[in-house]
Amino acid sequence: MTHTRPHRRNSATAFGLTSGGGLLAALALTAGAATAQVTPTAIAQGDNGLFSERVLTTGLSNPWAMRWGPDDMIWVTERTSGEITRVDPVTGAQQVLAQIDDVYTGPQHEGLLGLALHPELLQDTGNDYVYVGYTVNYGTADAPEPHARIVRMTYDAATQQLTDPTVLIDGLPAGDDHNAGRVVFGPDDKLYYAIGEQGHNFGRNLRKANLALVLPSAEEVAAGDWRTYSGKVLRLNLDGTIPDDNPEIEGVRSHVFSYGHRNPQGLAFGENGVLYEAEHGPATDDELNVITAGGNYGWPRVAGRIDGENYLYVDWSSAPADVSENADPLPDSVPQYPEEAYEAEMVPPLATYFTVDDDYPIGEICGYICDPTIAPASLLPYVAGADGIAEWGNAILLPTLKHGTLYVQGLSDDGLQADGDPVAWLSTQNRYRDVVVGLENRVFIATDAFGSAAQKFGDGLNTSVLHNPGSILLFTYDAAGGGGSDVGQTPAGLTVDEARATGTTGDMPQEFEDPNTGNATAEAIAADADVAAVASAGAPIYAQTCATCHGPAGRSDGAAQLADNLKLADEAYVATTLVHGFGYMPAFGSQLSDAEIAHIGTYIRNSWGNDHGVVTTDAVAAAR
Template identity: 30%
Template sequence: MFRFAITSAALLALVPTAAAQTVESSAGNLTATVIAEGLDHPWALGFLPDGRMLVTERSGQLRVIDDGVVGEPIAGLPEVYNQGQGGLLDLALAPDFETSGQIYLTFSERAQDAGLQRGQGTALLSARLVLEGDSGRLEDSTVIFRMNNFTTTNRHFGSRVVIGQDGNLFVTLGERGDQDRAQDMMDLAGAIVRIAPDGSVPDDNPKPEGWAPELWSKGHRNPQGATLRDDGVLFTVEHGARGGDEVNMPRAGGNYGWPVITYGVDYSGVPIGEGTEKEGLEQPLHYWDPSISPSGLDFYEGDLLPDWQGDLLAGGLSGQLLVRLDVEGDAIVGEERLFAGQLGRIRDVRVGPDGAIYLLTDADNGRLIRVAPEG
């Protein structure tokens, strides 16, 4: 409780006097205030124990934001494949980060950096973050996981990393623009994998016959949001093609259908697969048609917006909006759209220790934005 109080106070101190935008919502008027800007396509946000924040930039930098000031790049980051949708992607702080400094970073890796012959793929780095002023360095860095089939396309890398309640890691992986890979059960593309913190395979992974042992679920297109509910259940959002963006609750051993079933069509308008449902394939909890290109996902568990407790928050890239999904049990029963077209492409959504909602916008001059009740 003492640590939380310090963190909340520090986050509130970050809010500068700046032009703000206000919208009406089911929780009252909400104001979006820019906390920091000048970020190069920021991808993921994390909260440090002292109230500062960490942000990844797709071009390969990890930075500390302190009182609205963006620090110098942290040293020791891996080389990333910064082309198309690739680059430095998600981050997660270990539960014992305050004492261990342990963090995880997902990124798109070049084959030559992985000791492979060609292409690029998604990888997961484990490292110890040493903070020094407004910057720092990574030490003891190790790539603990990489997808098992690198290809030359520059899209659909995923990728989010979520730490489960048991300490194991969920990593979301896109199908790299080759839709059939999502139904190849020995290919880690188009999947959610579950690995131990050292990169090994947990003994209790589902392991259906014919599945690679790292797999948790398959049949995903390009999952760019993932979070845990307070009971430890994983939720994800993923991009469809033209329509068919999905919210899923991936269960162990589940096949979520792409590209056999989908609620979208190809960008040309041609149907994809066999329809919207098929025996043995899982249905989404919710889908969008037309697409909003969801990215970033978090459950609201703060005190500032009590009416939203337990609801999901997702960002929209092409939709340029913040979405609240009304969750009851394992069902999504309603949707509320906020700030449509006002803030830009929303890449990440995180609920801060102070109960405010923090957003990252995907742009050359990307911004960190705090959303909280007016006044």
Template identity: 45%
Template sequence: MRIVVLVVAVAACVATACSSSAPVAAPSGGPGGSSAAAPVRVVATGLEDPYEIVWGPDGFIWATEKSGKRVTRIDPKTGEKKVALSLDDAVHSPQAQDGVLGLALDPGLLKATGNDYVYLSYTYKTQDGNRTKIARYTYDKDRQALQDPADVLTGLSSSIDHQSGKLRFGPDGKLYYTIGDQGANQFTLYCNRIEAQTLPTAAQVRAHDWSAYRGKVLRMNLDGSIPPDNPMFNGVRSHIYAYGFRNAQGLAFAPSGLLYSDEQGPKSDDELNLIEAGKNYGWPYVAGYQDDKGYVYGEWAAAKDCASNTYDDYDFPPDVAQHKESDWKGSDFAPPLATFYTVAADYDFRTSEHCPDPRAQFQCWPTLALSSLEVHPSGTLFMTSLKEGAVYAVPLTGGGHTAGKPVKLADTTNRYRDTAFDPTGKTVYVATDNSGLTRDPTGTPTDTLENPGAILAFTYDK
């Protein structure tokens, strides 16, 4: 594996562009080009689907590798990679969303507190099929290795799609985790019911049956037990903190203590959400706002003979029940702070000059495929997009209860998966997928990625 390290003097124009609403243009030739004005540089290559990257107290970037089934530390100065852990019992299905996903560093890591802990989530095999677990490892700084695994929470659902899988260490000392709807009711899984509105019974919780956790944000004690101050739903306390999610790949606490998430909508309405205990985020009855715009819930999985239907992105057969958003009477609904993007009720998702190939048409639907959410040290929210290969900086307004206009940064022909920041916030690191579709500078779908499996960096001088 070749490690590319380019020391690039980042021109002041980057900061200028960052402070305007104009996108930062990638140089011709893309990141890694020799232009001194290149706004995006390559820090490291040769990673296998980096999923979460985190700036560590050792000055390294810590990364999970979804398909590589590893935890790797990357020296941001040299690009050198050091494997801290290979997860031999992890499962990754080819081209799928399972594997080694979430990563959260204990705030006490390498601070002589005795809490040299690192928390991970990953897919593993059981007699009943694949499941996801959250596990704690101890970091041995002499060996530069993670060791002594201890299960935190096992037996969570796993799927080839919509795993979500973002893990955070909260300011309250609890672990937070997003678990998606597992890709139910669409594509090859169209006969699986969406369980994002399903809440567990007391008997299920007692039996450690976590099947109702699909499409939720979870909150747990560090040993995996249920915090006594978690919200009750239908009189039952569980790990569920909030519900009604499709695929929340972003989760972040702001210094204010407020918790934010972003998630991927169906054909429209990726969402930025303020996550509050006990609230319902509406999926699958509502995408974005409850406005009957561009989305109707077609309940494929509830059709009498589901498998006799052929799944279609646009048209529902007569026996697939359709639910208008305005017909839903769910309680405790929390609308998003922003959507990316909501379209008119009569919007034609098939119409697109850039996506004539039906197999790539989804690339032109009005979603960004948001893949992460983190709070930059300046207080601005940073989201990454798979479909755009760009970072979106979203200022918080109204005491954190409203969102300002997003600014698009570091646009390249890649699928951006996650960000990390150095402690000053001046250098923003971006992890890229190894394969898949994105859009080239003309907006045309392409699977030719400029920097597959890489860590990129750009300067954000705010």
């Protein structure tokens, strides 16, 4: 039976909180001064007046991968609901094709991820296959052991459902960070799968060994032990086995096609047959790469190019347990490796976003949002041809999480070199997750349901209020310039000097990629704190983040009632729900500091007939 779903709200059954909730009917774009994102150098902005725009559809639970189907529909995976959905590119109507019950969804990178369609889908050849990658939990709820698998499903035209899930490969590395997860069907009839390094040697995974440069042994391959597949691009036969023509790296043939990657969320073939990849850098040096068989891309020994700029690999997995990561200087007992000391043959990137000098103020302007990276969430090779978007020519389209911008990176004629700096297009106050270009030069961009991004309008540099969370935005090109877009012709970036001139901000949302890193704030709120003062500080945060769903007075038909709510008497319940979310409610632990959550919790616990005292920062920290 066909399951149609024209709209799903982003509210919750617990609190009903939603990031930037309610701004779903149209693109939330306004005129006025814009601070835009911070970049090390000025980035040109394209002429957005060539496009008209609207919101195609809303209520998606963190759309991750989009594919233009042979039925001229958009096929999309929803990370947190585990649903594969088909979206009408004209009406925005949604149809659920499958809900995968064993998908494990954790804080941020786990869930239903990559999607690939067999090129003979709906062509009456018997190859009506769809391939997906997702995470599963081998452990328990209290002690999860995430792994990833690739599954083939069959499209049943009679029921318009995806059926007969067949596991092609299981037990792939996964974790609570940097799982990548792109699935690509290659022109060679092979599957390509990108796996991140699970954020090892970083944040809450600081003491875990980073295996991005570690290759599998022959014994591990024979035993089906894929633990060293972290930080790799894999190449598989369509049944999940190892292709006979895969590269033999250090004497071993495995699924590994390339290695030394950080978090390769972008992976796609161009019309020229070249496999392009984009990956997240640490605080600088996001990368755009051409993937070659057996290629070594250097992470974690190298970020970007071997240039010795603003990166030093510190191997915390081999450091003494009693040495603090905040020690300055680090003792010699902590292994440290300058980029210049790396002598292995390495494939350099086509481009980095961005390489900066050692004196760049990493983390000092507005937290990670203002660091010199763009956070490329995927990529799409694009060739305009005679009737396409001429201004984009021959390029890579890079939707970005931090900047809510589609960066268009020009390429040389052969597609093997980057042509200058990228140009910023179609910027909104959102987190862009994926992009497809459909018929009639229509550009579709999927947005995250929550997270932090550059603030485009107002006085700040960053925000966790997204204007169109969990949506697909539609931008339609008009070569004559009659699009009439409301996407403002605002500066595509502020340089670091310009940002410093306007003054830094104390509002520094923590990195969405690692919400447990530094989320605690120096502002401790104790049980004996002044309730009125703490609640007063929470009022504007509530108004900005929660009031659209819950109403200014804590009452709404679209979300749970907060007024006179006895559940709010439980401090731990309030803290846990705000940090981890509930139902359709997003988790705010990745967006707000301990103090901000404590302020909101205290405000709602002591407003509209509630009288329950403060939420302490200790309670929020415990909830994390």
